[in-house]
Amino acid sequence: MEGYEGQSEGVHATSDPATDPPCGVHVALVAKVVERFGRTPRRLALLSRLKTGLGALPAAGWRWAYLDGTFVTAKDAQLGDPPSDFDAC
Numbered sequence: 001m002e003g004y005e006g007q008s009e010g011v012h013a014t015s016d017p018a019t020d021p022p023c024g025v026h027v028a029l030v031a032k033v034v035e036r037f038g039r040t041p042r043r044l045a046l047l048s049r050l051k052t053g054l055g056a057l058p059a060a061g062w063r064w065a066y067l068d069g070t071f072v073t074a075k076d077a078q079l080g081d082p083p084s085d086f087d088a089c
Helices: 030-037 041-056 075-079
Strands: none
Touching: 030 041
């Protein structure tokens, strides 16, 4: 998938090849994450909070963050139930 690099093996419980990125770890800039996963008002609100948190990381010496959970799947499209949070570390 364009914009994603460094793929490794993994499994998403609600993986949908038509809408989810391939399973694994992908390197992406925040703008690419917003473009890919900001498809609903709820997701955009969550991404706004994520960007606020990510903005504090450089001061702590962090250069990377991992985003995981149902946020990076097609949960809302498959079940009509948008993610209520994101998992990041």
